[in-house]
Amino acid sequence: MTEIYDHALLRGPMDIACPRCGGRAVFSTRHDKALPVTVRRADGTILTDNRDGQVGCTACGHAASHTLDWPGQAWFQVEYRGQVLWAKDRAMMTEIRRFIAAGADRNAIGKTSEWWRYLLRIPAIFLSARARDPILRKIDKRLA
Numbered sequence: 001m002t003e004i005y006d007h008a009l010l011r012g013p014m015d016i017a018c019p020r021c022g023g024r025a026v027f028s029t030r031h032d033k034a035l036p037v038t039v040r041r042a043d044g045t046i047l048t049d050n051r052d053g054q055v056g057c058t059a060c061g062h063a064a065s066h067t068l069d070w071p072g073q074a075w076f077q078v079e080y081r082g083q084v085l086w087a088k089d090r091a092m093m094t095e096i097r098r099f100i101a102a103g104a105d106r107n108a109i110g111k112t113s114e115w116w117r118y119l120l121r122i123p124a125i126f127l128s129a130r131a132r133d134p135i136l137r138k139i140d141k142r143l144a
Helices: 090-101 101-109 130-141
Strands: 012-016 022-031 052-057 063-067 076-080 082-089
Touching: 076 090, 076 130, 082 090, 090 101, 090 130
Parallel strands: none
Antiparallel strands: 012 022, 022 052, 052 063, 076 082
């Protein structure tokens, strides 16, 4: 996709890496609209839109205005073979973990999940049987 679009999953508070200390922080928008997702075009240019809000860090106490770099600042993200799987908060990452762990039964889990729209978009590289154990270990480490 080469243009900004509203992603309903980016509503409400999001867990991000604190811009000051790198600890876990919470980002909230100044409005009640879904944040647009930044899209990188094939030529490397980035399309941006308003992602301004407030950040509050639970580790160092930093509280300030902040422009979000999503998903680059996502606290809940794991990398596998050069691709990044992200979640906006603990609940979403927990559901992603459950979905990946389900293997062949993931459709039954997915259809009952509030995150179903996102789960359908998880790239196949994260869903393969070969990737399952390493990804689940990384997710477990991030959730700990």
